[in-house]
Amino acid sequence: MLTFTELSLRRGARELLHDVTLTIHRSQKVGITGANGTGKSSLFALIQNDLQPDSGDFKLPPGTVIAHIAQETPAVELPAIEYVMDGDKELRRIEKAIQKAEQENKGEKLAHLYTEMENIHGYSAKSRAGQLLHGLGFTPDQEQIPVIEFSGGWRMRLNLAQALMCRSDLLLLDEPTNHLDLETVIWLEDWLRSYPGTLLLISHDRDFLDRVVSHIAHIEQNELLLYTGNYSDFEIQRAERLANQQSIYEKQQREMKHMQDFVDRFRAKATKARQAQSRLKALERMKVISQAHVDSPFHFNFRKPDHLPDPLLQLESASAGYGDNLILNNIRLNITNGDRIGLLGQNGAGKSTLIKLLAGELSLQSGERKDAKHIKIGYFAQHQLEQLDGNASPLLHIQRLDPKAREQDLRSYLGGFGFNNEMSLTPVAPFSGGEKARLVLAMIVYQKPNLLLLDEPTNHLDLEMRFSLSTALQEFEGAMIIVSHDRYLLRTVADTLLLVADGKVQPFDGDLDDYRQWVKDHDTLENTALKTTEYIDSNLQTTSKKQQRQDAADKRRQLQPLRNKVKKLETQMEKLNAEKDSLSEQLASNALYEDKNKSQLNDCLTQQEKVIQALQDIEEQWLAASEELETLT
Numbered sequence: 332m333l334t335f336t337e338l339s340l341r342r343g344a345r346e347l348l349h350d351v352t353l354t355i356h357r358s359q360k361v362g363i364t365g366a367n368g369t370g371k372s373s374l375f376a377l378i379q380n381d382l383q384p385d386s387g388d389f390k391l392p393p394g395t396v397i398a399h400i401a402q403e404t405p406a407v408e409l410p411a412i413e414y415v416m417d418g419d420k421e422l423r424r425i426e427k428a429i430q431k432a433e434q435e436n437k438g439e440k441l442a443h444l445y446t447e448m449e450n451i452h453g454y455s456a457k458s459r460a461g462q463l464l465h466g467l468g469f470t471p472d473q474e475q476i477p478v479i480e481f482s483g484g485w486r487m488r489l490n491l492a493q494a495l496m497c498r499s500d501l502l503l504l505d506e507p508t509n510h511l512d513l514e515t516v517i518w519l520e521d522w523l524r525s526y527p528g529t530l531l532l533i534s535h536d537r538d539f540l541d542r543v544v545s546h547i548a549h550i551e552q553n554e555l556l557l558y559t560g561n562y563s564d565f566e567i568q569r570a571e572r573l574a575n576q577q578s579i580y581e582k583q584q585r586e587m588k589h590m591q592d593f594v595d596r597f598r599a600k601a602t603k604a605r606q607a608q609s610r611l612k613a614l615e616r617m618k619v620i621s622q623a624h625v626d627s628p629f630h631f632n633f634r635k636p637d638h639l640p641d642p643l644l645q646l647e648s649a650s651a652g653y654g655d656n657l658i659l660n661n662i663r664l665n666i667t668n669g670d671r672i673g674l675l676g677q678n679g680a681g682k683s684t685l686i687k688l689l690a691g692e693l694s695l696q697s698g699e700r701k702d703a704k705h706i707k708i709g710y711f712a713q714h715q716l717e718q719l720d721g722n723a724s725p726l727l728h729i730q731r732l733d734p735k736a737r738e739q740d741l742r743s744y745l746g747g748f749g750f751n752n753e754m755s756l757t758p759v760a761p762f763s764g765g766e767k768a769r770l771v772l773a774m775i776v777y778q779k780p781n782l783l784l785l786d787e788p789t790n791h792l793d794l795e796m797r798f799s800l801s802t803a804l805q806e807f808e809g810a811m812i813i814v815s816h817d818r819y820l821l822r823t824v825a826d827t828l829l830l831v832a833d834g835k836v837q838p839f840d841g842d843l844d845d846y847r848q849w850v851k852d853h854d855t856l857e858n859t860a861l862k863t864t865e866y867i868d869s870n871l872q873t874t875s876k877k878q879q880r881q882d883a884a885d886k887r888r889q890l891q892p893l894r895n896k897v898k899k900l901e902t903q904m905e906k907l908n909a910e911k912d913s914l915s916e917q918l919a920s921n922a923l924y925e926d927k928n929k930s931q932l933n934d935c936l937t938q939q940e941k942v943i944q945a946l947q948d949i950e951e952q953w954l955a956a957s958e959e960l961e962t963l964t
Contacts, residue, residue, distance in 0.1 A: 332356045333378065333501075333529070335555070338387030340370065340377060347373050349553040350387070355546075360523070360530040362540045362562060365550030367765060367793050371533045374550070375399070375503050378531070391501070398499035400507060404478060404486035411481070412474040414489055415460040418496030422453050451498070463492040466518040467511075468678050484510040495522065502526060505533045509790055512678040513816040514850045535794045537562050538818040629799035631747035631773075633807040636781035638705035641668040643782050643810050644689065649698035651688045657696065658684045660834040666782065670810040673825030675839055675846050677853070680831045682814045686712070686786045689812065709780030711788045716767040721760030725750045725770050728759070732777055748773040749796070764791035772800070781809035789817045818843050844894060893956060900953040907946040914939045 333355040340348040347370030355361055363371050376382040377389060379397060398418070407414070417423060425448050432440045448454060464474055467488045478489060487510045494502065504523075508516050520542045523530060531548075534540055540547070540562035547558045547565035558565045644666045652658040658681040666672075666689075674682045687693040690710040720728065725748075729741045745755045748769045759767060768791045775783070783804075789797050797820065804811065804824040815821055821828075821843060828846070830839040839846060914935055917923060923932050 332392065334388075334390045336388045336390075338389055339385045340373060340382065341385045342370070342373055342382075346385075346553055348550070348555055351555045352387075353548070353555060353557050355529065355531070355548070355557070357529055358527065359546055360526075360544045361532065361546045361548050361557075362544040362565075363531055363533045363548050363550070364540075364562070364565070364794060366795060367763075369550040371550060372505060374555070375505060375531070375533070378501075378503065395501055396497065396499045397501045397503065398494045398497035399503040400487070400494045400505060401490045404481075404490055406479045408477045408479060410475045411469065411478060411489055412457065412460050412464060414478050415463060415492045415496050416456055418493035419451075419453075419456060419498060421451055421498065422448075422456050425451070425453060460492070460496055463495050466515070466522065467492050468515050488515075491519075499528055501529045501531070503531050506535070507532070508534060508536050508539055508816060511816060513675070513818070513846075514677050516816045517847055517850050535789070535792060535797060536817055536819075537794065537797075538822075629747065629749050629769075629796050631744075631776060631799065632803050633776055633809075634779045636707065636779050636809050638707070639668045639781055639809060640703035640705050642666060643668060643703045643706050645699075645701040646688075647699045647701075649688070649700065650696045651684060651693055652696060653684075658834065659688070659831075659836065662698070662836050664836060666810050666812070668781070668810055669808075670812075671824060671826040672810075672812045673821045673828050674812060674814045674831055675828055676831030677850070681834070681836075682831050683712075683786055685831060685836060686710075686784050686812065686814060689782075690784050706782060707778070707780045708782045708784060709775040709778060710784045710786075711771060711775055712786040713790060715771050716764065719759050719767055719770065722758050724756045724758055725773070726755045728770060728774060729777060732774060744777065745773060765793060765796070768792055769796060776803075783807065783809060783811040783813075785811065785813040785815070787815055788813070789815055789820055841891075845891075897953065897956050900949055900956060903949050904946065904953060907942055907949060911939070911942050911946060914942060 335351045335353050338348060338351045339346065340351075363374060365371055373382060377384065378391070379399065409417075425444055429441065429444045429448070432444060452459075461471070461474060465471075469485075469488070478486065481489065491504075491507055494504070507519065511519065516536070516539060520539060523532075523543045530543070532540070532544060542561075544561055545559075547560070547562060549556050549558065549565065549569070558568050560568070642665055644664075646662050646664040649662040649664070650657060650660045651662075662685070674685065676682050684693065688695070690708060690712075692710075723731075725745050726738070726741055729745060730736070730738075733741070742755050745751075749766075750770070750773070759770060762770070768788070772788065788800065792800065797817065801820050801823045804820075811824065813821065813825060828839040828842070829836055830846075830849075839849075841849070917935050918932075918939065922928065923935065
């Protein structure tokens with residue numbers, strides 16, 4: 332277990348933690364959250380003995396094996412799979428000892444070492460490393476490629492694989508999903524859920540936290556508070572605490588009214604009905620979530636576009652790629668005003684290629700493209716962060732877009748993106764990745780685009796900024812296409828999902844839960860095909876890939892009624908819980924217990940009993956259906 336006793340921690344003159352006392356027990360999976368700069372990474376440094384407490388005490392059990400992601404990768408000629416195997420220090424120790432014993436011809440010692448190797452499953456280590464590499468998106472051919480030949484993002488995946496290879500007691504992961512695509516994130520979730528040790532996870536991906544962790548340790552106002560449950564549970568608990576502060580409650584109500592006004596304004600218009608419905612669903616969820624984020628430093632909205640042409644952009648028989656490598660073939664796409672499209676597809680399938688094509692950064696190899704007369708594209712991609720002028724301040728970047736604007740107006744605008752006071756006047760060169768991403772977003776928003784193309788916009792953004800971005804995107808009046816491994820963002824802003832696979836772009840029949848199953852089915856088929864190629868003569872293959880995929884699609888359709896049942900029961904539980912809360916509020920009123928209100932009191936008590944019983948029945952049905960679904964998938 333990890334034990335913090337009256338612990339205080341500083342970085343320079345700034346106090347990060349003050350008088351913290353808590354215990355994290357063995358095998359708990361804990362998400363570490365808090366605003367940027369509150370001390371999450373410093374907490375990891377403390378645990379790894381790179382920092383010492385200023386007062387108080389921190390203890391780990393003796394002999395605890397800690398694994399973490401190295402921030403830098405040495406430029407070595409070592410094959411990728413050997414680099415990953417280096418993560419198992421005990422394996423490498425025994426291998427060296429065996430080599431030495433063989434050279435010295437010490438038979439008895441060799442026998443002992445062989446037993447040690449067997450006990451740690453060392454003979455299957457290469458297979459285990461290969462499985463980790465495959466799960467993180469590497470092909471079998473890439474296993475033997477030297478580490479030095481991989482790009483920065485892929486080297487970070489190698490570092491992650493090396494950390495997972497370690498047979499650790501305590502695993503520290505700091506933003507492990509930043510360089511991963513959605514498919515790899517899904518694989519990593521499953522791996523971490525089965526990890527037997529203690530996990531401390533820093534992440535700004537709320538869906539990832541929800542699926543992996545059992546506790547949240549939140550850093551706020553120099554305190555480290557431990558909450559039981561996943562991130563959604565934490566939001567509810569924190570929201571209840573913040574709701575007691577009247578000013579914060581009123582601020583939340585104003586934000587919700589702003590969204591409700593949008594729904595009311597466009598609900599009756601046929602062209603806006605789908606957008607209004609999407610915002611309505613988001614609003615229902617916001618009633619819980621926004622209350623936990625009302626103290627966010629980020630508050631901005633997309634400015635209304637000057638023109639809203641319809642359609643905005645059309646592709647007919649479009650093909651694109653790089654040189655002789657054709658990525659997309661015979662694509663037909665019609666983007667109309669109000670479209671809100673999320674792109675799905677495995678790494679390398681062509682999602683970013685499609686975004687670049689639409690943004691005009693990639694030319695068609697064949698086919699036709701039609702742009703509306705007043706189209707105005709706002710394009711976000713990671714490479715744009717490096718194209719910022721390092722010597723210019725955030726204010727100067729915005730002034731270059733609008734030289735006639737008043738400085739005070741621009742500084743107020745930048746404040747909504749967290750660039751307050753001196754920070755708006757500071758050159759951006761030393762800014763973090765998250766700060767640069769916020770500035771690029773601020774520049775895009777300021778230009779009032781009517782077509783947004785967003786390629787992984789949440790990389791480097793913290794949870795508060797991600798929430799503000801999703802809220803702003805829900806109210807965006809133009810069209811939007813987004814690639815993101817952040818499923819919360821996709822769920823809240825995308826009305827349509829398109830699957831990019833096998834050179835095609837087609838509607839995906841299902842939601843993100845269905846896509847999760849599609850990824851698993853697709854991965855299973857690839858593994859099956861690989862094993863068949865290796866061990867079975869090709870003449871024995873009786874089922875084509877196409878048929879296998881059709882079988883997987885049939886399985887998803889068969890499971891859909893059960894998924895629908897689970898969702899329906901969840902909706903019923905939400906309504907009953909809301910009714911239960913309402914009755915509890917009524918029963919908390921002293922006036923209800925006066926003699927004249929005795930009849931009303933009895934009615935409330937009777938209704939409360941009925942609701943509690945109904946809720947228990949629904950919860951039992953939901954539990955049974957959820958277990959059945961989990962078993963079948």
